[in-house]
Structures are given as C-alpha cells and as structure tokens.
Amino acid sequence: MQQTKVHSFPSADQVAQALNAFLAHASAEAIKQHGRFTVAFSGGSLPATVAKYLKDNKSVDFAKWFVFFSDERCVPLDDPESNFKLVKDELLSHVPIPDSQVIRISEALVSDSKRAAEDYDLQIAKALGCDVVNQPPVFDCILLGIGPDGHTCSLFPGHPEVQERSKWVTFINDSPKPPASRITLTIPVLNRARSVAFVVTGGSKCDTVKAIVDGRDMSLPAAHVAPSEGDLYWFLDDATAKYLTVN
Numbered sequence: 079m080q081q082t083k084v085h086s087f088p089s090a091d092q093v094a095q096a097l098n099a100f101l102a103h104a105s106a107e108a109i110k111q112h113g114r115f116t117v118a119f120s121g122g123s124l125p126a127t128v129a130k131y132l133k134d135n136k137s138v139d140f141a142k143w144f145v146f147f148s149d150e151r152c153v154p155l156d157d158p159e160s161n162f163k164l165v166k167d168e169l170l171s172h173v174p175i176p177d178s179q180v181i182r183i184s185e186a187l188v189s190d191s192k193r194a195a196e197d198y199d200l201q202i203a204k205a206l207g208c209d210v211v212n213q214p215p216v217f218d219c220i221l222l223g224i225g226p227d228g229h230t231c232s233l234f235p236g237h238p239e240v241q242e243r244s245k246w247v248t249f250i251n252d253s254p255k256p257p258a259s260r261i262t263l264t265i266p267v268l269n270r271a272r273s274v275a276f277v278v279t280g281g282s283k284c285d286t287v288k289a290i291v292d293g294r295d296m297s298l299p300a301a302h303v304a305p306s307e308g309d310l311y312w313f314l315d316d317a318t319a320k321y322l323t324v325n
C-alpha cells in the first residue's frame with residue numbers, strides 16, 4: 079500500500095467539501111492519464127455526503143465518469159433500498175454522466191443474487207475492458223462506508239464473503255443489515271483499486287474506526303482493506319476521528 083491518509087474535519091459538511099475537492103482532483107488525474115474515471119459508490123449515508131458539493135462542481139468532467147457500485151441490494155432499481163436509486167437521486171440526476179456509463183445490477187436478476195453477482199462481474203469486465211478471469215478489475219476510486227460492526231460494502235463480520243479471494247463480485251442472502259440479499263465487491267477488488275476512500279461521520283463509530291486503522295481487529299472486514307499499490311484515505315469528522323492521529 080502506498081500510504082494511508084487520515085483527514086478529519088469539524089463537521090460532516092466540511093467532510094463533504096473535502097470529498098468534492100478530492101474527487102475533482104482524482105477524476106481530473108485519471109482522465110488525464112487514461113481518458114476516464116472509474117468510481118464505485120457504497121450506499122448508506124455515503125452518497126449524500128459525497129454528492130453534497132460535488133453535484134454542483136462545474137469543473138468536473140462528468141461525461142468521462144464511469145459509475146459502479148461497491149455493493150448493491152437485490153431489489154428493483156426504483157426501490158427506496160436500492161443503492162442505484164440512492165446514487166441517482168443524490169448525484170446522477172444532477173450531473174451529465176451518460177446512462178450507459180452507470181453500471182448497475184441487472185434488474186431481471188435481483189431475485190437470484192448468485193446470478194446477479196455473476197452478471198455484475200461480467201458487466202464490470204465489459205465496462206473496464208479487462209480480462210477479469212485472472213486479475214481483479216482495477217477501479218480508479220472505491221468509496222466505502224463502515225458499519226458499527228466494521229462491515230464495509232456488504233462484507234460482514236463472520237460471513238464467508240469476507241474471505242472470498244477468487245471471485246470479484248459475490249453475493250449474500252443473510253445480510254445482518256437489511257435487505258438480506260445483496261451483491262458486493264470482494265476484498266481483492268478493493269485492494270487493487272488505485273485509491274480507496276472510507277467516508278465515516280457522526281461519531282458513533284469512533285471505536286470501530288480506531289480498531290480498523292490500528293489493524294488491531296482483523297475480524298472487522300474493513301480492516302482487510304489495504305490497497306496493494308493504491309492509496310487509502312479516511313474522510314472523517316472530528317467526532318469519528320477523536321481517537322486517531324490525523325495527518
């Protein structure tokens with residue numbers, strides 16, 4: 079892993095401002111280097127925080143963005159529980175990303191999470207133009223949240239998906255966080271990304287975040303996120319970072 083950068087700000091609003099600047103820079107660099115920016119969004123509170131200022135940033139070349147999902151619930155795309163719907167409402171409806179560049183779960187497969195995961199893997203390979211049979215796909219940026227139990231994406235403590243190392247997209251049907259059926263990127267994909275950014279605010283996860291950053295508790299799935307060549311960022315409010323040494 080290149081380096082870990084812990085950024086902390088007095089409020090969630092200032093975290094949102096920092097994410098706007100971070101993604102504007104990261105996307106400009108990626109577009110300069112290889113003509114596009116490939117980014118994966120998690121659900122929960124992350125899309126609203128990431129989009130708050132970004133959606134109005136006219137300096138960002140959104141036409142060259144390719145949007146994926148770090149995890150997705152196996153529900154219809156207009157369901158309030160859908161991460162696609164969440165990101166669409168918070169960001170995609172406000173910026174000119176071509177719909178063909180938003181890579182979403184196949185709605186026809188949401189009743190079969192195994193097939194939905196297999197299909198999403200193929201969609202990623204097609205969109206990234208890569209042979210994912212032998213190597214995990216490489217995203218420019220993967221945006222992750224963390225649950226109080228240290229889950230990230232839909233990788234939950236004690237569940238076998240955390241240990242998956244040969245599939246790049248897997249599925250779960252007994253998610254402790256409803257809804258039960260989901261698809262999710264796996265640890266090898268997270269660790270191949272050029273950058274990974276955890277976004278955590280609110281103060282309720284300060285102990286979990288401390289344990290993850292310190293690498294003290296590998297039972298926490300987010301503790302397995304250590305990009306082999308990319309950079310790892312933490313965008314936190316001060317309440318969440320209170321036990322951390324901040325860069």
Ligand code: 6PG
Nearest residue numbers: 120121122123223224225230231
């Ligand atoms: C999901 C998310 C999940 C989320 C965490 C944190 O689809 O449920 O991807 O991994 O990031 O549960 O959610 P909050 O930021 O809302 O606490």
